[in-house]
Amino acid sequence: MDLKLSGGEVAMSFKVTKDGTAALLRGLEALASERVLVGIPASNAERQIDEDANDRGPINNAAIGKIMEEGSPAANIPARPHLKPAVRENRDAIVKAYRAGAKAVLDGKAKDATAVHHRVGILVENAVKAKVNEGDFVPLAPATIAKRKARGRKSERPLVDTGQYRNSITHVVRK
Numbered sequence: 001m002d003l004k005l006s007g008g009e010v011a012m013s014f015k016v017t018k019d020g021t022a023a024l025l026r027g028l029e030a031l032a033s034e035r036v037l038v039g040i041p042a043s044n045a046e047r048q049i050d051e052d053a054n055d056r057g058p059i060n061n062a063a064i065g066k067i068m069e070e071g072s073p074a075a076n077i078p079a080r081p082h083l084k085p086a087v088r089e090n091r092d093a094i095v096k097a098y099r100a101g102a103k104a105v106l107d108g109k110a111k112d113a114t115a116v117h118h119r120v121g122i123l124v125e126n127a128v129k130a131k132v133n134e135g136d137f138v139p140l141a142p143a144t145i146a147k148r149k150a151r152g153r154k155s156e157r158p159l160v161d162t163g164q165y166r167n168s169i170t171h172v173v174r175k
Contacts, residue, residue: 020108023108024105024106024108027105027106027113028105028106028113030105030112030113030114031101031102031105031113031116031117033175034113034114034117034173034174034175035117035173035174036117036118036120036121036124036171036172036173037121037171037172037173037174038083038087038121038124038125038128038169038170038171039062039065039083039169039170040060040061040062040065040168040169040170041170041172042062044061044168044169044170045060045061045062045063045168046060046061047059047060047061047064047164047165048162048164061164061165061168064165065083065165065169068080068081068082068158068159068165069081069082069083069084076141078138079138080135080137080138080158080159082128082131082132082135082137082159083128083131085131085135086124086127086128086130086131087124087127087128089127089131090123090124090127093123093127094120094123094124097116097119097120097123098116098120101113101115101116101117101119101120102116104116114173117173118171118173121171121172121173122171124171125169125170125171128169129166129169132159132160132165132166132169133157133160133166135159137157137158137159138158139156139158140156140157140158148161
């Protein structure tokens with residue numbers, strides 16, 4: 001490329017040593033085409049039946065999560081939101097993790113953008129489990145506590161009885 005400046009010519013040349021455009025585009029496409037989902041996928045939804053609990057049927061962990069998150073006035077179960085609040089409370093950490101991952105992809109340091117989604121998924125998964133363990137929820141009804149104690153359970157915390165629900169919370173990365 002030649003440029004003419006007042007009074008003379010200046011020769012300029014450019015040399016491309018490595019073209020990373022294709023890798024950059026692949027990384028950006030992977031970031032944009034995938035998403036991380038946190039909750040209870042079908043593969044983790046089933047529960048072991050607790051005969052001592054007089055289970056009334058095949059309710060699974062996903063259904064329990066929905067009931068706990070939103071409540072069930074018909075069954076006199078108050079909402080005990082834990083998924084959405086955990087995400088809200090960790091928004092800054094989630095954004096920071098995605099920024100770092102996107103920067104790594106743009107700098108050519110991250111070969112697999114899916115790993116970025118998995119890092120965020122683990123972050124959110126752990127935040128939701130911590131919320132289940134430590135959240136400030138509507139207390140259990142005295143009758144529920146009595147039923148738990150009759151089954152030999154000690155916990156009086158909502159959302160934590162057998163641990164099956166909490167342990168089923170995970171993440172998946174999907175296209």
